[in-house]
Amino acid sequence: MTASEDLMDWNSRWRIANGVVWCRTCHARQPEVERPAAFAHSPGCGRAQERCDPWDELDGICKKFDSGD
Numbered sequence: 001m002t003a004s005e006d007l008m009d010w011n012s013r014w015r016i017a018n019g020v021v022w023c024r025t026c027h028a029r030q031p032e033v034e035r036p037a038a039f040a041h042s043p044g045c046g047r048a049q050e051r052c053d054p055w056d057e058l059d060g061i062c063k064k065f066d067s068g069d
């Protein structure tokens, strides 16, 4: 996937505002200062079992943009 496609995919799963990321499914949130911890979805979220690192994922996408991929 291109960086733009990665970003669209990320945006379909997450929402970001004011340094806080939200799960679009369960609306659990995580401020950037807590990024070292695994993202904690709400109980019952279909993605609760996934290992989620939205901040790291977003960083990876930004790096891809920087490298011109």
Ligand SMILES: [Zn+2]
Binding pocket: 023, 024, 025, 026, 027, 028, 041, 042, 045, 046, 047, 048
């Ligand atoms: Zn969730």
